[in-house]
Amino acid sequence: MTGSSALIGMKEITKVYQMGETSLPALDGVSLSIDEGEYVAIVGTSGSGKSTLMNIIGLLDRPTDGVYQIRGQRADDLTGRQLAELRNREIGFVFQQFNLLARASAWRQVELPLFYAGVARSASRQRALEALAQVGLADRADHKPEELSGGQQQRVAIARALVNRPSLLLADEPTGALDTRTGEEVMALFENLHEEGLTLVIITHDQEVADRARRVITMRDGAIISDSRGGSNGLREPALAPLPRPAAIEQIEEKVYEAG
Amino acid sequence: MKLVRYFPVAADSIAANKMRASLTMLGIIIGVAAVLSILGIGRGASANILGEVASQGTTRLTINPSTESEGERAGSPVQTLTMGDVKMLSDPAFHPDLLAVVPQYGSSIQLVAGSNNTQVRVTGTTAAYADVLQLEMAEGRFLTEDEVTQMSNVIVIGTTVATDLFERTQVVGESVRINGEPFTVVGVLEESGNAGFGSNDESGFITIGAAHGRVFNVPRYRGEYVVTSIAADAVSEERVDAAELQIEQTLRLRHGLGAEDDNDFTISTQASLLDTIGAVTSTLTLLLSSIAAISLLVGGIGIMNIMLVSVTERTKEIGLRKALGAHTSDVLLQFLIESLVLTLLGGLIGIAISYGLALLVQKIPNFPIDLLIGADAVIMAVGVSAGCGLIFGLYPAMRATRLDPIEALRYE
Numbered sequence: 001m002t003g004s005s006a007l008i009g010m011k012e013i014t015k016v017y018q019m020g021e022t023s024l025p026a027l028d029g030v031s032l033s034i035d036e037g038e039y040v041a042i043v044g045t046s047g048s049g050k051s052t053l054m055n056i057i058g059l060l061d062r063p064t065d066g067v068y069q070i071r072g073q074r075a076d077d078l079t080g081r082q083l084a085e086l087r088n089r090e091i092g093f094v095f096q097q098f099n100l101l102a103r104a105s106a107w108r109q110v111e112l113p114l115f116y117a118g119v120a121r122s123a124s125r126q127r128a129l130e131a132l133a134q135v136g137l138a139d140r141a142d143h144k145p146e147e148l149s150g151g152q153q154q155r156v157a158i159a160r161a162l163v164n165r166p167s168l169l170l171a172d173e174p175t176g177a178l179d180t181r182t183g184e185e186v187m188a189l190f191e192n193l194h195e196e197g198l199t200l201v202i203i204t205h206d207q208e209v210a211d212r213a214r215r216v217i218t219m220r221d222g223a224i225i226s227d228s229r230g231g232s233n234g235l236r237e238p239a240l241a242p243l244p245r246p247a248a249i250e251q252i253e254e255k256v257y258e259a260g
Numbered sequence: 261m262k263l264v265r266y267f268p269v270a271a272d273s274i275a276a277n278k279m280r281a282s283l284t285m286l287g288i289i290i291g292v293a294a295v296l297s298i299l300g301i302g303r304g305a306s307a308n309i310l311g312e313v314a315s316q317g318t319t320r321l322t323i324n325p326s327t328e329s330e331g332e333r334a335g336s337p338v339q340t341l342t343m344g345d346v347k348m349l350s351d352p353a354f355h356p357d358l359l360a361v362v363p364q365y366g367s368s369i370q371l372v373a374g375s376n377n378t379q380v381r382v383t384g385t386t387a388a389y390a391d392v393l394q395l396e397m398a399e400g401r402f403l404t405e406d407e408v409t410q411m412s413n414v415i416v417i418g419t420t421v422a423t424d425l426f427e428r429t430q431v432v433g434e435s436v437r438i439n440g441e442p443f444t445v446v447g448v449l450e451e452s453g454n455a456g457f458g459s460n461d462e463s464g465f466i467t468i469g470a471a472h473g474r475v476f477n478v479p480r481y482r483g484e485y486v487v488t489s490i491a492a493d494a495v496s497e498e499r500v501d502a503a504e505l506q507i508e509q510t511l512r513l514r515h516g517l518g519a520e521d522d523n524d525f526t527i528s529t530q531a532s533l534l535d536t537i538g539a540v541t542s543t544l545t546l547l548l549s550s551i552a553a554i555s556l557l558v559g560g561i562g563i564m565n566i567m568l569v570s571v572t573e574r575t576k577e578i579g580l581r582k583a584l585g586a587h588t589s590d591v592l593l594q595f596l597i598e599s600l601v602l603t604l605l606g607g608l609i610g611i612a613i614s615y616g617l618a619l620l621v622q623k624i625p626n627f628p629i630d631l632l633i634g635a636d637a638v639i640m641a642v643g644v645s646a647g648c649g650l651i652f653g654l655y656p657a658m659r660a661t662r663l664d665p666i667e668a669l670r671y672e
Contacts, residue, residue, distance in 0.1 A: 060583060060665045081587050088585020099580045099669065103276045115265065116585040160584070 008034040013066035015052050026052040028222040039200045041213035049222040054203045058170050059083050088116050092161025096173035098153045100145045106156045107141040113164045131159040151182030171202045270598040284566040285606035287559025292610025292641045294552035300631035302545025309537050318497050318530045323490040326524045338524050342484035357503040359493040360388040365471045366488050372437040373425040382464040384471020392493045400432035400447030411469030415443040418461040419451040500529050560648040567599050567656035578660050579668025588661045595660050599653025607645025
């Protein structure tokens with residue numbers, strides 16, 4: 001579980017934000033290793049450094065100090081173009097606010113990473129449609145975000161994260177903007193993907209979401225305070241399933257989305 | 261290949277803000293249309309004048325007296341060019357390259373027919389005038405050599421004069437009075453069709469003898485009547501320069517000019533006239549186009565302004581694109597091509613507008629100038645608007661690439 005087989009390796013990572021005269025330490029000597037196929041939740045209150053950690057894992061930010069390796073490559077050796085390529089091919093991002101382009105149809109959103117990968121247009125449309133089918137939105141390919149429900153928008157974002165077949169899916173509060181039921185659907189989707197071998201790292205402050213993961217890393221004040229493996233995956237699922245969901249609401253929603 | 265795929269992205273973004281995009285493009289549209297139209301008018305006017313000049317023959321030389329530089333008559337022509345000069349220049353032995361030499365004495369005077377009268381320029385000249393000036397007759401004929409020798413009271417008039425006096429142009433045989441003396445109309449000139457340069461529609465021509473002896477009170481110089489100008493025809497276009505030299509030598513000798521004295525006359529050839537006209541019109545066109553180009557500059561700054569707003573508005577989108585694998589160059593190209601599409605579109609609309617104007621101008625009857633828009637001007641307009649897009653889009657696009665993806669993603 002350690003050494004060269006790790007997908008992600010972090011050694012004594014620190015990150016300090018310089019705000020004029022004052023320096024704000026966000027990460028303070030974090031060491032961490034995540035293997036391929038793991039299902040990890042990173043929890044902590046806001047300000048605990050979990051978002052900074054995710055940004056560094058996602059190659060959106062560089063650590064002030066320490067060594068970060070992805071697939072055995074040291075991130076600080078990589079050029080801007082190589083970083084962009086790794087973000088494109090190895091990492092799929094899912095954000096709390098979905099971050100879809102306001103004006104583009106679903107399949108165009110999903111196609112975006114393929115565009116930057118230089119995939120030809122005909123092939124990229126096909127692959128985008130396949131990814132949408134994978135998240136159960138095959139019939140919504142031509143819908144724009146405003147015509148989709150929050151859960152559907154997040155599934156479009158997940159399809160977009162998956163379309164380039166990354167080895168790591170990074171989700172930042174993926175259920176934070178969703179109601180309990182759709183949040184549950186999104187989590188079920190994540191877990192299916194994990195079953196198929198995708199490495200899953202979910203950042204959350206929601207303990208219920210965290211409890212579903214096989215490994216929970218808890219952060220406080222920029223440091224890891226606990227790292228527990230062998231979580232209770234599978235046990236949580238029935239806990240949410242019995243939540244009542246009146247049939248009438250389902251029908252109304254169907255109509256609204258159909259009309260859109 | 262990938263470059264081409266930024267164009268639909270740009271088109272989407274522009275389509276999402278149609279109102280703003282069209283207002284932004286307006287600056288480029290107006291700039292391009294203004295520059296092209298002014299270039300077109302300049303070219304049209306120049307072609308018009310040059311055509312007019314060329315139609316009067318390229319072998320013609322015109323001798324005019326210089327103007328007095330001092331004294332009471334400062335600014336008016338020196339009175340040293342005379343019929344004596346004309347006679348001397350007509351001698352083919354000394355002037356082998358001159359075909360015809362035609363004296364002119366012209367001034368404004370009133371013509372009367374019945375109860376009608378009109379003030380026109382009447383020129384006394386010789387029969388060869390019609391050949392040298394390439395005049396076309398609508399009715400009758402020009403003055404004959406016999407009439408010139410006999411100083412007959414005959415007149416050739418332009419169409420405007422004919423209609424002013426008789427309300428028609430078939431007036432050969434009618435009588436016109438000048439200073440109470442009757443002149444018989446022997447011919448009417450072809451209408452030149454434009455009111456501008458070289459038109460004879462409002463002129464009358466009488467024999468040089470009548471002009472000197474009876475109609476005008478013409479001063480003499482060394483016993484010879486003064487002329488207002490002399491027209492001459494060289495044997496061929498190649499001999500124009502030689503003919504000019506021969507004229508200059510003769511006149512300097514006759515006017516008793518020493519080696520240090522300046523010419524008291526000027527000789528202009530059609531070639532020198534063409535050069536002057538060309539220089540004047542191109543200077544004017546350049547000046548006006550520069551003024552019009554300022555609106556292009558203003559339009560370009562408008563593009564830069566809107567692109568900066570657009571970059572700020574789309575901070576989050578830029579962050580997202582970077583997270584999804586966009587490299588700095590991808591972001592740069594996206595915004596650069598967006599501003600390029602904006603200005604190119606504006607440029608094309610501007611070209612269409614100036615072409616529309618050119619068509620409109622052609623439809624107006626008797627409009628003196630055509631709007632000539634050449635392919636080179638169109639290519640230039642496309643190039644300039646594309647250049648505007650790239651130059652004024654570069655700074656906003658670079659701003660976009662400098663955005664930190666994390667900050668950008670957090671941006672609400």
